[in-house]
Amino acid sequence: MLHRILPLLLLGVTVVSAVEAPTAPDHEFSFVVLGDSQFHLPNKFNQVIDEIVHLFPAFVIQVGDMISGKVETEEVFRAQWERFKGQIAPLEKGDIPFMPVPGNHDVYDSEGKLGGEGVTPSGSP
Numbered sequence: 001m002l003h004r005i006l007p008l009l010l011l012g013v014t015v016v017s018a019v020e021a022p023t024a025p026d027h028e029f030s031f032v033v034l035g036d037s038q039f040h041l042p043n044k045f046n047q048v049i050d051e052i053v054h055l056f057p058a059f060v061i062q063v064g065d066m067i068s069g070k071v072e073t074e075e076v077f078r079a080q081w082e083r084f085k086g087q088i089a090p091l092e093k094g095d096i097p098f099m100p101v102p103g104n105h106d107v108y109d110s111e112g113k114l115g116g117e118g119v120t121p122s123g124s125p
Contacts, residue, residue, distance in 0.1 A: 029058040036065045036103075037084075046087055053094045060091055064103020070110050077109065 032052050037045045052060060067080035091098045100106075 030055065031057045032060045033063060034060060035063040037062070037087075042083070042087065049087060049090050053090050053096065056094065057096060059097040059099060062098065062100040064101055065105040066100060066103070067106055069105035070108055072110050 032055070034048070037048075066084050067077075069077065069080065071077050071080070088098055
């Protein structure tokens with residue numbers, strides 16, 4: 001029985017090992033657009049960032065609401081930004097440019113006044 005199955009197994013191994021992942025043509029690229037990452041599920045956002053790193057896109061655009069913002073104190077506001085900066089750190093380590101576009105949660109306090117420092121695009125001061 002084994003002598004009948006072994007050739008089929010070897011054939012299967014040969015076929016599987018001969019298949020390679022497709023490569024994108026030189027003139028194509030990919031990018032990622034993220035939005036509303038700020039609120040309830042930071043672990044899911046961390047997972048998304050980890051998956052993006054494996055995709056190695058040309059760049060990542062964040063279209064606002066990176067933090068929950070609209071808080072009472074500057075300390076809480078800054079703590080939210082520090083958490084977010086830590087969450088996107090794998091992009092920088094992977095040399096993936098990050099370009100944020102601030103949303104209302106990112107720049108307003110609980111009274112609707114502008115404030116805070118936020119995040120700058122990769123490579124910016």
